[in-house]
Amino acid sequence: MRARDPLPCVTAALTPPATRLTFRREMMNTEKCIAGGADMAALHRALIGYAGYTDIARDELEPMQAKGLFHAHVRIRGSATILRIPRVGSFGLPPAANLDYQSASFARAAESGHVPLLHATISPRQGIPWGALVISEIEGGAPSLPGGLPAIARALAALHSVPVPPSPERPPLPSNDDPVRATLDVIEAQARFLDDAGLAPDTRRQIDYELAGARRFAADVTGQDMPIALVGTDTHPGNFMMQPDGTAMFVDIEKMLYGAPAIDLAHATVYTSTMWDADVAAALNDDEVAAFYAVYFDALPRTLGDRIRPWCGPLRRFTWLRTTTWCAKWRVESQNGQAWSAAQHDPVYIASVRKRVDDYFDPETIARIRTGFDIGTSV
Incomplete structure (x- = not known):
């Protein structure tokens, strides 16, 4: 660390x-x-x-x-x-x-x-x-954005290239043979907190629209080929450190599982991820995101990359929705003494989290993110 x-x-x-x-x-x-x-x-x-x-x-x-x-x-x-x-x-x-x-x-x-x-x-x-x-203890510092993105891309390519054992040998790590359905299940469970999260009507309308789209997408892609890899899940840039030689190290290994590599790539680059950690916060433009994906695919075996590539665009929306519904859960549960509440943490840090969550739920922020999903060449 x-x-x-x-x-x-x-x-x-x-x-x-x-x-x-x-x-x-x-x-x-x-x-x-x-x-x-x-x-x-x-x-x-x-x-x-x-x-x-x-x-x-x-x-x-x-x-x-x-x-x-x-x-x-x-x-x-x-x-x-x-x-x-x-x-x-x-x-x-x-x-x-x-x-x-x-x-x-x-x-x-x-x-x-x-x-x-x-x-x-x-x-x-x-x-x-x-x-x-x-x-x-990893010696180094927080990555700068967008400068640290190529190193993060190469780190994720190395992680996703780790051989996947046969299903019986994967526990105790969870294994999502249908990562889209598994991610939707997480989103649905977290979405139960939306009613109590104090959302503006336009915020709720946009989230509900994306939820409906996620359900349709999950139904449409059932049974389609998706590569399974060792994934970090919580791969926002603040969970990486840059060593003096320029190597990126993934340091917060708390949700490792076998699942969809495209979700890791999205979580490293969507707005709700790149703005999460105050030490690295930056809003990436489309060219910077596209360059990240290019470095990642250059570092992967081509056959694996060709199987991952078609999922990258759709799963950016899924990943954003997973984070956004988690924020609703956090906003509700952080008020009642949960382990991530102000009573269990540095209150200054919790205040900074609350400020970021408020931004993520701003209807204008959501509209801007959704527009990026619709027109961005990186997807």
């Missing part, structure tokens, strides 16, 4: 007559918040039980700045590794199964050469309810 400055999660100042006990309680709550709900002392006790970490001191664990909703990260100073601490389970998995899944994801993706290496896993236990992964 990228080098990040420590950032406290609780920013409220202590005011007289705050007691020493109150101060200690505030600090404990802050540490648990920035460590994904885990206890820093428990993390240290678990870590020193592993070879290579027995001499790590408690103060060598350094919480890192929040960059995502689903994990916290703690640097292990002097080790070139970090602790990756889940806040919730991917795909609704319970803690132990989630840890097994994430461990397998790192192992499967390692062959691509574009992900951090997994060094150890810490099982769920008292003080570490979701367990933790010890992974390589």
Whole structure:
């Protein structure tokens, strides 16, 4: 993961007559918040039980700045590794199964050469309810856009070229033999939150129109040939880091599965993805998106590329709809104490997420994105 400055999660100042006990309680709550709900002392006790970490001191664990909703990260100073601490389970998995899944994801993706290496896993236990992964710390910084797009395209081509095992050997990673239907199922589940998401009438009208189109498309393409590959799913540019040699590394491996490569490509380039992370935010023009796809296909075996190419345009709309309906779910659930709520995160970070979601639901933003899907040469 990228080098990040420590950032406290609780920013409220202590005011007289705050007691020493109150101060200690505030600090404990802050540490648990920035460590994904885990206890820093428990993390240290678990870590020193592993070879290579027995001499790590408690103060060598350094919480890192929040960059995502689903994990916290703690640097292990002097080790070139970090602790990756889940806040919730991917795909609704319970803690132990989630840890097994994430461990397998790192192992499967390692062959691509574009992900951090997994060094150890810490099982769920008292003080570490979701367990933790010890992974390589990636030195580098956020990609610039559009300059970093070619490297991201090559990283995705490498990931999608990892051999796919026979179906019985794919678990614990999910395998979507019909990725369009599987993605539509995700969209439909998230769309149930639209009624309570406080959307403007024109916003809802446009989303409903796209939902109807997605349903028709899914019905029309049932049974058509679609290549299945190892995919990252959450491949927005903020989930990549640029190493000093210009290599892009995919660092947030929390939704790895076997599915449609075209969805990864869309999620790297649609507006709702490129504007998500404030460190990389940029609205791409059509030529920049087209150049990204060109680099990707140049890096792929031609036979695989020829099978992926026809799906790229239609699945850009699907990917945008998946993100947009997720934002409705987040807007509703973030108010009620979920693991991605302000109560569980740095409130400043949550405020920035809320601002982006507001933009994504602006009817003018949606109209502009949809027009791009209709006329863009990149599709």
